[in-house]
Amino acid sequence: xxxxxxxxxxxxxxxxxxxxxxxxxxxxxxxxxxxxxxxxxxxxxxxxxxxxxxxxxxxxxxxxxxxxxxxxxxxxxxxxxxxxxxxxxxxxxxxxxxxxxxxxxxxxxxxxxxxxxxxxxxxxxxxxxxxxxxxxxxxxxxxxxxxxxxxxxxxxxxxxxxxxxxxxxxxxxxxxxxxxxxxxxxxxxxxxxxxxxxxxxxxxxxxxxxxxxxxxxxxxxxxxxxxxxxxxxxxxxxxxxxxxxxxxxxxxxxxxxxxxxxxxxx
Numbered sequence: 001x002x003x004x005x006x007x008x009x010x011x012x013x014x015x016x017x018x019x020x021x022x023x024x025x026x027x028x029x030x031x032x033x034x035x036x037x038x039x040x041x042x043x044x045x046x047x048x049x050x051x052x053x054x055x056x057x058x059x060x061x062x063x064x065x066x067x068x069x070x071x072x073x074x075x076x077x078x079x080x081x082x083x084x085x086x087x088x089x090x091x092x093x094x095x096x097x098x099x100x101x102x103x104x105x106x107x108x109x110x111x112x113x114x115x116x117x118x119x120x121x122x123x124x125x126x127x128x129x130x131x132x133x134x135x136x137x138x139x140x141x142x143x144x145x146x147x148x149x150x151x152x153x154x155x156x157x158x159x160x161x162x163x164x165x166x167x168x169x170x171x172x173x174x175x176x177x178x179x180x181x182x183x184x185x186x187x188x189x190x191x192x193x194x195x196x197x198x199x200x201x202x203x204x205x206x207x208x209x210x211x212x213x214x215x216x217x218x219x220x221x222x223x224x225x226x227x228x229x230x231x232x233x234x235x236x237x238x239x240x241x242x243x244x245x246x247x248x249x250x251x252x253x254x255x256x257x258x259x260x261x262x263x264x265x266x
Contacts, residue, residue, distance in 0.1 A: 030085040088154045095144040096156040098172035109181035160194045204233040212251040
């Protein structure tokens with residue numbers, strides 16, 4: 001796909017090959033060295049041309065091998081690439097997770113300048129243009145789906161996996177208040193799928209926390225809550241933080257003493 005003739009005139013300072021690369025890859029917005037290699041079929045030339053485009057201000061380096069393509073009217077100025085398109089290029093095996101997945105599913109209460117990316121292998125997080133890309137190492141690499149986003153296919157946790165990922169690591173959901181508000185925005189939950197995922201996690205603490213939060217929001221069938229209660233253990237767990245907590249006997253859980261106030265505004 002080529003950009004318009006008008007735009008091509010704006011990039012007349014580029015060589016014919018540079019124009020061709022820029023025009024073909026511009027719709028992707030965020031690219032990798034491999035994207036250029038697929039056009040030129042030569043790794044060294046691919047790196048050289050990316051370097052040239054970067055020096056001329058047409059691409060912006062995000063990290064090694066990952067670049068944002070600037071719109072013609074942004075060349076030479078400041079430009080903030082789309083955080084989700086960047087996230088989709090940082091790892092080969094990944095899925096966008098936690099609060100970022102809530103955002104992609106359209107149920108997050110707020111938008112953050114942190115993108116959570118889950119992967120089975122460790123990689124250092126990075127910050128670019130004020131956005132932090134937090135790589136979360138996980139052994140629970142399941143429950144993903146492809147999401148069409150601005151012409152690209154992104155891999156993100158499906159809604160039920162997102163719920164459990166966020167409950168497991170509430171900090172990555174933006175904290176308890178943000179999580180409660182986001183969960184209350186979810187129009188529908190597939191409880192059969194949620195149960196399958198709970199069994200795959202196979203973590204007692206997650207049964208305690210999930211059951212309590214679902215009951216708190218007062219929208220979950222009692223039969224499903226009773227099913228979760230059948231998996232509870234004798235250990236007392238903390239929902240989120242260990243300061244100023246009170247004990248909830250039904251879920252054998254220590255909860256923040258101001259939870260009622262948080263729920264009231266959820």
